Amino acid sequence: MNAEIIAVGTELLLGQIANTNGAYLAQKLAEIGVNVYYQTVVGDNPERLESVLKVAESRSDLVLTIGGLGPTEDDLTKQIVAQHLGEPLVTDAAAKAKIDDYAATSGRNSTPNNAKQALKIKHAISLTNHNGFAVGDLYLNQNGTSYVLLPGPPAECLKMIDSELIPQLKKQGQQSRVFTSRVMRFIGIGESQLVTDLSDLIGHQTNPTIAPYAKMTEVTLRITASAKDEQRAEEMIQDVVNQILAKDGQYFYGYGDDNSLANVVVQQLITRKLSVTAAESLTAGEFQSTIGSVPGVSAVFPGGFVTYANEAKHQLLSIPSAVIDSQGVVSKATAIWMAKQARQKMQTDIAVSFTGVAGPDELEGQSAGTVWIGIAYRDDEPEAYLYHFTNGRQQVRARSVMAGLDLIRQKLAAN
Amino acid sequence: MNAEIIAVGTELLLGQIANTNGAYLAQKLAEIGVNVYYQTVVGDNPERLESVLKVAESRSDLVLTIGGLGPTEDDLTKQIVAQHLGEPLVTDAAAKAKIDDYAATSGRNSTPNNAKQALKIKHAISLTNHNGFAVGDLYLNQNGTSYVLLPGPPAECLKMIDSELIPQLKKQGQQSRVFTSRVMRFIGIGESQLVTDLSDLIGHQTNPTIAPYAKMTEVTLRITASAKDEQRAEEMIQDVVNQILAKDGQYFYGYGDDNSLANVVVQQLITRKLSVTAAESLTAGEFQSTIGSVPGVSAVFPGGFVTYANEAKHQLLSIPSAVIDSQGVVSKATAIWMAKQARQKMQTDIAVSFTGVAGPDELEGQSAGTVWIGIAYRDDEPEAYLYHFTNGRQQVRARSVMAGLDLIRQKLAAN
CATH class of the missing domain: 3.90.950.20 (CinA-like)
Incomplete structure (x- = not known):
C-alpha cells in the first residue's frame, strides 16, 4: 500500500522547526511494510491544505496528517479533513472527560477551544493521546483513501504512533511483510569508489536494497530486506553483507546508525x-x-x-x-x-x-x-x-x- | 513570489535522516521575502519525482530541489529536471577541472560517475559547490517557473545556499521589498529568560520582527526588517538592537549567523x-x-x-x-x-x-x-x-x- 505524510504547520514550512515527526512516522511505517512515497509540508492555510489533500488522495492509499489538532484558531486539520470526507465532527467522550477532569483538578476553566481537541471525525477510530488532549483519528476506507490524523507536538505524536497507530494498523492487517535494515559503516573509501566496486551488487539488488550515503568523513550503506518474517529478512541481509565484505571488507569498520x-x-x-x-x-x-x-x-x-x-x-x-x-x-x-x-x-x-x-x-x-x-x-x-x-x-x-x-x-x- | 521546496532522497522519505536542509532553505528564503508555501519529500524514483515536479510547477513560481546531484545511479534529479525542461545537460568546465584535479592529487582514479557531478542544465547559472563536487543550478524562467537544484549533503547544501543561491536571487531581483536581518548572539542567559526580559519588545514588534532561537549552548535573536531600501531597514534594525542591548547587553557577544x-x-x-x-x-x-x-x-x-x-x-x-x-x-x-x-x-x-x-x-x-x-x-x-x-x-x-x-x-x- 502507498502512504503519504502531510505535515501541517507554518513554523515547519518556514524552517523554524525541522520535520522530525515525519521522519519518525516514515520509519515506523517502513518497519511494518507500509511504503511512504511522498511527504509534504504545508502551512496553516485551509485552501492550501485542501489542495494538498486532493493531490495526495489521487496517488496514495493512506494519507497521514501531522499537526493542526490543537486548541488555537490556527489548528484546522480535523475540520478540513472532515469537510473533505463529507463527515461531521463528533465529540469523543473519553477525550472530553479527560479535558474536563484536568480543568477540575487544576482549577482552571475549561475553555471552549480546549473542548475542540476532543472532536473526532465520525466513523473514525479514535487514537488516544497519552501525552496531551487532542485526540487522533484513523479513518478507514476499504475502497478509497484511508486517513490518519496525528497531533503535532513531538511528545504527543511519537507516543501516539507507537502506542496507538502502529498497533491499530497491524490489527487492521495494513502491513503485508516484515522490513528490516542494517547500516554498514566504511572509512578510507569514497562513496563513488564504493559504489563502483559494488555496482554489480547494487544494480541487481531489489530485495535487499543497498542504499549508499556519504557523510562528511565516511560512507554508509543501508541494507534493507523485506520478508515474511524477521529471521528470513536477517538471513537475506547477512548474505548481502558477506558479499560486500568480500569486496571492500578492509574499509568496513562497524554496524549501526549511531555508531562512530x-x-x-x-x-x-x-x-x-x-x-x-x-x-x-x-x-x-x-x-x-x-x-x-x-x-x-x-x-x-x-x-x-x-x-x-x-x-x-x-x-x-x-x-x-x-x-x-x-x-x-x-x-x-x-x-x-x-x-x-x-x-x-x-x-x-x-x-x-x-x-x-x-x-x-x-x-x-x-x-x-x-x-x-x-x-x-x-x-x-x-x-x-x-x-x-x-x-x-x-x-x-x-x-x-x-x-x-x-x-x-x-x-x-x-x- | 511563491516558492516550493522538493527534497529528493529515499533516506529522507523513509525517515533515516531529517530534512534539515529544507528547513534552513525556507528560513533563508523568508529572509529575502520569498514565501515558501509547500515542501515535498520524494524518493529516488524518476516517475514520482517527475509527477511532483508537475504538481509544483502548477502552483509555484520558483521550485527548489535538494539532493540527487551525487555520483551514484540513484542520483537523478538533474537528469529528470533537464528532461522536464527540455534542456540538455552540459559539462561545467570549472567543476570538471576540480574533480580531475582532486583525482590527480589524491592518486585516486576519477571514475565516470564522478564526472557526472560536473554536469549542469544548459542555460542555467552554475552554483559553485565549495564543499564538494556536485555543481548546483539556477535556471531562470521569466514567464514560467524557475528552478534551483541544490546538493543533498548538508555541508554542501547550506554553504551553496549562503554563498551562491541567496546572493544570486538577490542579484536577480527576485525579491520585491528589501528584507534585511541581523542575528544577535548571547551567552550565559537562557532563551526563556531572554524572552521574558524582552517580552514587551517582542510582543509589540511586527516590523522588525524579533525571532529567538535556542541553540545547544547559546541563544540568538534574529531581527528582520522590511523596508523600501537597505538603509532604512538597517536603521529600523539598529533601533531595536539598541533597545535589546539596553536590557541584556551584558550577555551579548556578537553579530552574525556564522559567528561564534x-x-x-x-x-x-x-x-x-x-x-x-x-x-x-x-x-x-x-x-x-x-x-x-x-x-x-x-x-x-x-x-x-x-x-x-x-x-x-x-x-x-x-x-x-x-x-x-x-x-x-x-x-x-x-x-x-x-x-x-x-x-x-x-x-x-x-x-x-x-x-x-x-x-x-x-x-x-x-x-x-x-x-x-x-x-x-x-x-x-x-x-x-x-x-x-x-x-x-x-x-x-x-x-x-x-x-x-x-x-x-x-x-x-x-x-
Missing part, C-alpha cells in the same frame, strides 16, 4: 587494554576531544599534548629544534618524532600525531590540506603517512582525526 | 596581542580544538595540555599529588592549580582549565555535570568557578567549553 569510528576504536582499545595518547598540531585537540566523547575512555586515555607552535613541540615533546628546522614542521620526520615522544612521555601503548596545514593559508610552501599523521605502536618502529585533504579548514581537521582513528584501527587489525 | 564565541574571543585576543593556553580534563581537548577552528589563532595559541588522568595532571602540569588527594580532582583548588601551572609552563597571558564530571557516571561522589573552570590572567590571582550542566556527556563538555570562552570574554571586557 571513535566508538569502535575506543571499545577495541578498552577490550584489549591498550592505552593511547596523541600529539596534535593542526587538529589542536580535536582527536583527543573525539575519543574523549566516548564514555569509559578514561580507562585507556591518560591525556596528551596540543603542540600548535613549533616551540611547544620542542618544549612539551622535547623534539630537537634541528629536526623541525631541517625537515620542516609538516614532514614525515616531525610526525614520527611527535608520535614517538608522546608515547614515551605518557607511557602508553599507542600514540598518534598530527602535523599539517589546516589552511586557509599555506605553510612552509605546502598547500592547505597537506597532513602527516604518525603512529607509534608499542616498540614497533614509528611510522607516518601523508594525506591530502580538501574543502576547507574544518574538513581538513575532521578528516585528519578520522584518518588517525583509522590508522589505529588498521594497526589493531594487524596485531 | 570562539571566533569573537580569538579575534579580540589577536587584536590585543594576548596569548592563551588551556589545561583540559573532562573536555579532553575540545576547548583547544574549538579555538583551533578559528583561522589565524596560531598568533596567540602555542598549544596546551590534555590531562585526563590524575597522573597526567601531576606529570604534565606538576600539580602536587597532595592537592588532588586532599581537595579532590573536581575542586576549586585543582582548577586553579591547573590554570596557574598551564599559564606558567606555556608562558602565556591567559590560561583556562577544566575539571569536572562529563558523565554518565559520577566521580568522587560528585554528580555528572559538575564542572570547575579556572582562569589565570596575567599576574592576577587565578580564579575558578563552579557550574552544573545537564543533558548528557556531550552537552556537559560543549557547555563547559562555551563557559570557558565566556570567562575570557568577561575578563577582556573588564581589563
